[in-house]
Amino acid sequence: MPIGASVGKNGVNDLADVLVVQHLLNDWLGATGQKPLPTSGECGTRTIAAITAYQAQVLDAARPDGLIGPGGRTWLALAAGQGTRPPLAGAEWWNANQARYPNSAAVADLVQPFRDNVAAFLKALKDAGASVTISATRRNALRAQLMHYSWRVAKGLVAPNKVPVLPGLDIRWDHGDLARSKAGAQAMCDLFQIAFEPSLTSRHIEGRAIDMTIGWNGTIKVRDKQGKPREIAAPRSGDTNRDLHRVGATYGVIKLVSDPPHWSDDGR
Known part of the structure; x- marks a missing residue:
């Protein structure tokens, strides 16, 4: 299910979009032995930190911004499950x-x-x-x-x-x-x-x-x-x-x- 608006630091952070991102991030966190996020639909500091970590560790982003935009590089990688199978x-x-x-x-x-x-x-x-x-x-x-x-x-x-x-x-x-x-x-x-x-x-x-x-x-x-x-x-x-x-x-x-x-x- 695609997201309709941005999620993360200074994002729109609609509840439904945040839930989608949290579930996808938890797939990655679980595959790499890290503590999962609460799937609350609220984009708090832990969710932003997980987005930033995903960008740095999976995408090798030099300057991870903690923000996922619809159709952007982070979203495409996350939706494709990149990083969930090491x-x-x-x-x-x-x-x-x-x-x-x-x-x-x-x-x-x-x-x-x-x-x-x-x-x-x-x-x-x-x-x-x-x-x-x-x-x-x-x-x-x-x-x-x-x-x-x-x-x-x-x-x-x-x-x-x-x-x-x-x-x-x-x-x-x-x-x-x-x-x-x-x-x-x-x-x-x-x-x-x-x-x-x-x-x-x-x-x-x-x-x-x-x-x-x-x-x-x-x-x-x-x-x-x-x-x-x-x-x-x-x-x-x-x-x-x-x-x-x-x-x-x-x-x-x-x-x-x-x-x-x-x-x-x-x-x-």
């Missing part, structure tokens, strides 16, 4: 969507007190003349879910139709055929460059870990947290130099030796 997992999904779930390499995204501890350790390293390249800090929780279930579906550890629906993650793992489902998940594993099963409970997800590459020339003197200079010589890599690991520990930045670039607040 796109299938696979290389096409990865290329189109994975950038929406970026990890961070910013120290500012770590939690306290680890954030300040890392900042102090980095300052000591740079003051001593070491080079530091940070590759990862806070891991996006939804990206972690994507990686985790890509692996588990690809390896047959979970049935594609048993992967939980997660709010904000618009993907369908079940291709209707187990072999195709596993192939789609494996394609994502390959693109994510996954070598081991990704965890859902890592220090990176919690903001309590940093991956960084540390190097230097000759012998440097790095001050520990108490301000005492410590000589750091060979091997000239933060991955393997135990003397540097001991300095990091004074700041509460602890090396996980089995994972070359990884430091955390508890060595895990």
